Amino acid sequence: MPKRLLYLLTLLVLLVTILSQCVGTNPDPRGPAYAGDDACKSCHRPEFEKHRGSAHFFASARADEHSVLGSFIAPANQFSFPGGATVQMVKEGSQLYQQAYRDGRPMEKANFAVTMGQGRKAQTYLSYKEKKYYQLPISYFTQVHSWANSPGFPATQPYFGRVVPADCFSCHSSYVKYETAFEGMRQVETFAENEVMYGINCERCHGPAREHADFHTNHPKEKSAQHIARIGALTRQQQVDMCAVCHAGLKTPQRSLFAFRPGDKLSDFIMADYLATGSERHSNDVHGNQYQLLTASKCYRASNQLTCNTCHNPHEDNRSNLQTYNYQCLSCHQPATAKFCTSKEMAPELLQQQCVNCHMPVQPSRVITLLPDGKPQPVADSLRSHLIKVYRQAISPAGTHTSP
Ligand code: HEC
Ligand code: HEC
Ligand code: HEC
Ligand code: HEC
Ligand code: HEC
Ligand code: HEC
Ligand code: HEC
Structure with a gap:
């Protein structure tokens, strides 16, 4: 009897070892430099938890x-x-x-x-x-x-x-397995079935982080980040490029956007004319050309610290909580200073609750119209303009312009 028990125990130990090895090996399809979101959880729980509820995820x-x-x-x-x-x-x-x-x-x-x-x-x-x-x-x-x-x-x-190109995935996912092949004279992309990493995950923005995770696991006393791009040490252009990869509207990149890493220049991936801030770029694009609009704004050009992260937490959506955005305006446009709003339409206390609605109004997209079932007229999609300026038209409380 004890012998059989010993056998069983040995078998069990073997099984556990094999299983734990399976879990320990790197299943990340992007390669051994990547660790996957779960590897970040133990040390970065707040970012991990918030990100799970975000639009990016x-x-x-x-x-x-x-x-x-x-x-x-x-x-x-x-x-x-x-x-x-x-x-x-x-x-x-x-x-x-x-x-x-x-x-x-x-x-x-x-x-x-x-x-x-x-x-x-x-x-x-x-x-x-x-x-x-x-x-x-x-x-x-x-x-x-x-x-x-x-x-x-x-x-x-x-x-x-x-047919959907791989570009579509490069902004909406973290990885897709595809090849470029020829169909007669035509170049086509072919995809492996179900080989997609859905959502925009940690390493899609931060770059491969296996070495970082391993290093800190082995050096728990080290408190400063190693083997990972330090975003605070990047130039402002590099910081906004991290977002502009996907938030500069649709374009045909010359290199796959999947290869973009923090610190890279977006102009090495996309023809510069797509990133121009000329007036023709000032209309809202369905795919949100927030980059062009923001960088054309005086707030951006006349200050050297404004980035996307001034107003947005990249790990969390602050949806419909406009007051948090108004506070950001006040950090540079303090009340009772020459930098404050010059409008006499409302008392300053009321202005403070509406900065965004007047200066970043929701505007109908000129690019996208929808044709819902049973509706004879297309409905324009609307977006919040990232061109911060004085808009002369009347606004409704929701921030939607009433005149064209
Ligand atoms: C064993 C712990 C540990 C693991 C696992 C870990 N990190 Fe870190 N990470 C740290 C420490 C320590 C710092 C430095 C202190 C801080 O900024 O929180 C840091 C900092 C960072 C920073 C900030 C860099 C900057 O701008 O200064 C990023 C981004 C980051 N980690 C991403 C990741 C990602 C992505 C993963 C998962 C693939 C991960 N980390 C896994 C310990 C870890
Ligand atoms: C250059 C990057 C980029 C490409 C390429 C791209 N998208 Fe997007 N897409 C975005 C961004 C950024 C948003 C969010 C826009 C916003 O809210 O202003 C978005 C929004 C969307 C939305 C609306 C999501 C929502 O929650 O309302 C849909 C649907 C969508 N994209 C589908 C697609 C499809 C399908 C393709 C490929 C044919 C595609 N996109 C290609 C970046 C991209
Ligand atoms: C959409 C891009 C994006 C995604 C996705 C993303 N991050 Fe970040 N992360 C950033 C940016 C940008 C900063 C710098 C924020 C700043 O400067 O205020 C940052 C900062 C950090 C920091 C430094 C501390 C802080 O909050 O400033 C850590 C740690 C971090 N990220 C971990 C993660 C982890 C873990 C994940 C996945 C669960 C993740 N990030 C997903 C863009 C992203
Ligand atoms: C890999 C592509 C990619 C990158 C990089 C990226 N985003 Fe996004 N972002 C998207 C897509 C796609 C959506 C739309 C998701 C949806 O609605 O389905 C989105 C949505 C958003 C939203 C709207 C959230 C909401 O409440 O609906 C904000 C704000 C945003 N991104 C800010 C940023 C900032 C700031 C950065 C840089 C730190 C960044 N993004 C980097 C692709 C990206
Ligand atoms: C990082 C600091 C900063 C932030 C944050 C900021 N601004 Fe500005 N803004 C500036 C600077 C600097 C100018 C240029 C002032 C000048 O020329 O005297 C400016 C100019 C403006 C102008 C005049 C634009 C024009 O074309 O004449 C408006 C309107 C404005 N800001 C509104 C806002 C609103 C609304 C917000 C919040 C959504 C905001 N700003 C956030 C720094 C900032
Ligand atoms: C001065 C503050 C400010 C800055 C800087 C800023 N945003 Fe926004 N952003 C907002 C506000 C306000 C909203 C609307 C939020 C809402 O309606 O819930 C918004 C909404 C968005 C949305 C959702 C689009 C929509 O219309 O629903 C995306 C995507 C986005 N921002 C991306 C970016 C990117 C990328 C950058 C940098 C190029 C950026 N933002 C810089 C204030 C800002
Ligand atoms: C009811 C709409 C409305 C609200 C709310 C509002 N503004 Fe204004 N703002 C205006 C108008 C209109 C002007 C132009 C005033 C004029 O010169 O006649 C203006 C002017 C400005 C200017 C000066 C622009 C220039 O030409 O130099 C700044 C800066 C500014 N606003 C920032 C803000 C900030 C920050 C907030 C929130 C505290 C805010 N505004 C709230 C409508 C508004």
Whole structure:
């Protein structure tokens, strides 16, 4: 009997050792220089916890019942085109599909593979077929709580043929496995199935940090950060470039944005004209050209410390909490000084609660309009302008301009 127990015990010890080795090996698909978010948790719990609830964390996800916001229940699961075609969102087991119908007959059908966007304003979906991702014809728009024709898609009938480039992932995810290949004369990108790291994680912004994590694990007394870019020591241009990688609007990069590290110059990745701050760049882009707008503002040009991080915590959204942003204005524009607001429209105490609404108004996007089901007129998406200046039009309390 004791012998059998010994055998069992040895077996158990062996199993545990093997299992712990599996956990200990680096499963990060980006390579051994990366550690993955979980490796940061023990030492940076506050950043880790906050980041889990942020827009960056949810910037993309595997498409499933939880990540897809729109309804799969009739009649809300349908989108009708003016030409008579319809698309229904259907659930079969745990799989989600968009199924097109013409004259009541089933036509194309494609699966929901990836959810793009947490859905603050909208979500679009990608299907996966024969090594390619395609954008699905129907998106979800939070503003109107309904399915809508995907932006820029044909208005009269569903289109399933829009191929999605890897660029899309380089701003919405932390890694995607893809190759560039030739299809005849055409260069195409082919993707491995399910090989995506969803969301924007720690090392997507901070760069590979395995060496940093290992070093500090082995040197617990070391209190100053080693083997990681110190953001406070970067120039202002380098700091804003860390955000502009993804917040300078859509462009065609010459190098993959996945390769960008803190300290790199964005102009080495993207043609400089995309980063220009000329007036033609001052309109809101659906993909938020906050970089161009902010850097064109006097606050940015006349001060040398303003960065994106002055107002935003990169680990946490301060959504709808405009008062925290107004405080940031006051740090440079103190009341009862010459730097304060010169408007006589309100008492200074009231002005202090509205800085952002008057000087960074919510404006309709000139680039994106939505066509929700049953609405004859497209609805303009709106964005908060990052061009901080005096706007002469009247504003409503929500900050939306009433005149064009
Ligand atoms: C064993 C503990 C430990 C682990 C694990 C660890 N760090 Fe750190 N990290 C530190 C210490 C210590 C500092 C310096 C003190 C501070 O800034 O909090 C630091 C600082 C940092 C900084 C600030 C750099 C700056 O601007 O000064 C970043 C960014 C960072 N770590 C990222 C990460 C990421 C990402 C991971 C996970 C891949 C990670 N750390 C894992 C201990 C650790
Ligand atoms: C790898 C790309 C990427 C980088 C780098 C990046 N962002 Fe973002 N950011 C996104 C995407 C994508 C979204 C939209 C996510 C969504 O709504 O699904 C977003 C959303 C945001 C939002 C809106 C949050 C909300 O409440 O909805 C803010 C603010 C923001 N980013 C600030 C920053 C700042 C500041 C930096 C630099 C420190 C930065 N981002 C770097 C991709 C990026
Ligand atoms: C240059 C980086 C970049 C690229 C490329 C990019 N996005 Fe975005 N996307 C962003 C940022 C940044 C935001 C947040 C914009 C904001 O709130 O101002 C965003 C927002 C979105 C949203 C709205 C999210 C929400 O929560 O409301 C959707 C949907 C979206 N993108 C889908 C896509 C798809 C699909 C592609 C590829 C075809 C794509 N994006 C390519 C950076 C990018
Ligand atoms: C969207 C980009 C982005 C993501 C994602 C991100 N960080 Fe940061 N992080 C920054 C920036 C920018 C700073 C510098 C903030 C500043 O200067 O105020 C920073 C600062 C830090 C610091 C220094 C302490 C502090 O708060 O100033 C630590 C530690 C850190 N990050 C850890 C992490 C960890 C761990 C994760 C993942 C859970 C993470 N970061 C995800 C951009 C990011
Ligand atoms: C880091 C400091 C800083 C912060 C933070 C800041 N500003 Fe400024 N702002 C400046 C400086 C410097 C100027 C230029 C003043 C001058 O030329 O006399 C300026 C100019 C302005 C102007 C005049 C713009 C023009 O085109 O004439 C307005 C309006 C303004 N700021 C509003 C704001 C608001 C609203 C906020 C908060 C959302 C804010 N600022 C945050 C530093 C800052
Ligand atoms: C002077 C303060 C300030 C600075 C600096 C600033 N932002 Fe913002 N940002 C705001 C405010 C205010 C909002 C609106 C927040 C809300 O509505 O909840 C906002 C919203 C956003 C959003 C959400 C977009 C939307 O319209 O819903 C993104 C993305 C963003 N900022 C990115 C950036 C980036 C990237 C930078 C640096 C290039 C930056 N911000 C610099 C104040 C600032
Ligand atoms: C009700 C809208 C409104 C609010 C709220 C408001 N402003 Fe203003 N602000 C204006 C207008 C309009 C002007 C131009 C006044 C004039 O010259 O007639 C102005 C002027 C300014 C200027 C001087 C611009 C110049 O030409 O040099 C600054 C700086 C400024 N505001 C900052 C702020 C800050 C900071 C806050 C919050 C404490 C704030 N404003 C709140 C509407 C507003």
